[in-house]
Amino acid sequence: MPDQLSQVFAALADPTRRDIVARLTLADATVGELAEPYDVSTQAVSKHLKVLEAAGLVSRSREAQRRPVHLEAEVFDLMTAWIERYRRQAEERYARLDALLTEMNVETSTDTTRDGEAS
């Protein structure tokens, strides 16, 4: 049982599952409806849904013998929070590096600037 973030990323690493999620943004759907476009068994789709459910990306209710699948879109925030955090951190780093370089009147070149270079 890995952490949820890992499960969400792993769940979306599969194109079929990404497609299922994409279609669920338009409307809830049953397993049969979801399986119809793909060239695999409904059992395979059922497995995909189990993965998505374990990641918290979808929930399933019960309605007669059908099991409507519903997207839990809030989980997206988990990913965007992670991504944005480190994207910002990377940007800040580049900004600092850039400022340092202009301060030193050095052209932005591809060398390393790590140590010893600035004697």
Add this chain to the structure above:
Amino acid sequence: MPDQLSQVFAALADPTRRDIVARLTLADATVGELAEPYDVSTQAVSKHLKVLEAAGLVSRSREAQRRPVHLEAEVFDLMTAWIERYRRQAEERYARLDALLTEMNVETSTDTTRDGEAS
């Protein structure tokens, strides 16, 4: 060779690799530096880096016998583009559903509202 988006998601589905990416937002690093905090061999970290590189998340240059690893932060955009697209689509759908419900003077309840129920 799956599509890049799948590779990026898969790469970030591993906590060790996410941690490596996080640390690379602060500074480039060598394989040895990256491997040091973890209780695994450098070979294992080298493998992780190969996965990240295949996904386009990092690049490696050459500097004496060292192989500095550099984060390619632009790849984040690939993910955010996908996520934001479907997040927005989901939100629009909820908004439409909500508008429809208030228009019908129906309280937002948890039942299915699909058919048959309202006899």
Add this chain to the structure above:
DNA sequence: CACTTCCTAAACCAGTTGGTTGACTACAAC
């Protein structure tokens, strides 16, 4: 009741993954 529909469970299989160990390349320094 029997029967069909919708879906899940279990067993199996080939391919991938994340880790190991051991051997190897590349460079630097002695």
Add this chain to the structure above:
DNA sequence: GTTGTAGTCAACCAACTGGTTTAGGAAGTG
């Protein structure tokens, strides 16, 4: 040259994945 340091490659292994097939549960319909 030899030695040491940084890293990769190859073979191996247990565990997981995405698919299959076969069987079965749950709820409507004749």
